[in-house]
Amino acid sequence: MKNILSVALVATALWAAMPATAQSKVIYTGDIAKKVMGYQGPTPLNITISNGKIESIEALANQESPKYMRRAERGIFPHYIGKTVSQALKLKVDAVTGATYTSNALLQNIKLGLEQARKSGKKTGTAAKKSRKRSSSRRR
Numbered sequence: 007m008k009n010i011l012s013v014a015l016v017a018t019a020l021w022a023a024m025p026a027t028a029q030s031k032v033i034y035t036g037d038i039a040k041k042v043m044g045y046q047g048p049t050p051l052n053i054t055i056s057n058g059k060i061e062s063i064e065a066l067a068n069q070e071s072p073k074y075m076r077r078a079e080r081g082i083f084p085h086y087i088g089k090t091v092s093q094a095l096k097l098k099v100d101a102v103t104g105a106t107y108t109s110n111a112l113l114q115n116i117k118l119g120l121e122q123a124r125k126s127g128k129k130t131g132t133a134a135k136k137s138r139k140r141s142s143s144r145r146r
Contacts, residue, residue: 029056029057029058030055030056030057030061031054031055031056031123031126032052032053032055033054033055033119033120033122033123034050034051034052034119035050035051035052035053035115035116035118035119035122036048036050036066038118038119038122039115039118039119042111042115042118044069044107044110044111044112045070045071045074045107045108045111046068046069046070046071047068047069047070048068048111049065049068049070049075049108049111049112049115050065050066050067050068050115051063051064051065051066051112051115051119052064052066053116053119053120053123055091055123058090058091059088059089060086060087060088060089060090060091060094060120061087062087063079063083063086063087063116065079065112070108071108074108075105075108077104077105077108078101078102078105078108078109080102081102081105081109082099082102082109082112082113082116083112085099086099086116091120091123091124091127092124094116094120095117095120095121095124099113101113
């Protein structure tokens with residue numbers, strides 16, 4: 007019994023430590039793509055990027071028909087999963103037939119979200135380089 011409890015505690019500790027070691031970022035497109043409309047209105051997304059690759063895309067609350075939203079999600083999201091931001095921005099994914107407005111809105115949301123992720127990634131990289139320069143000049 008003690009062995010099972012020990013294994014469970016170690017597994018829980020490892021699981022809890024994972025987010026701290028993995029570089030994960032969630033891009034919310036509701037603000038940056040509020041003018042992008044599907045058939046019934048905005049179609050905000052959460053795009054999760056972990057270790058430089060798209061881990062998941064989640065459609066948030068919207069007014070689209072659930073049937074058409076599912077169809078668009080299944081036809082679009084898998085193309086992006088596992089890709090880097092740069093790779094994903096180069097993709098030319100077609101809208102799903104029968105859910106064209108919803109698909110186009112999702113594609114535009116993804117594009118805007120990934121452009122935002124690329125911009126924020128570049129800012130972080132620049133700041134890191136600047137801080138290295140400062141620290142190396144202190145050593146002299």
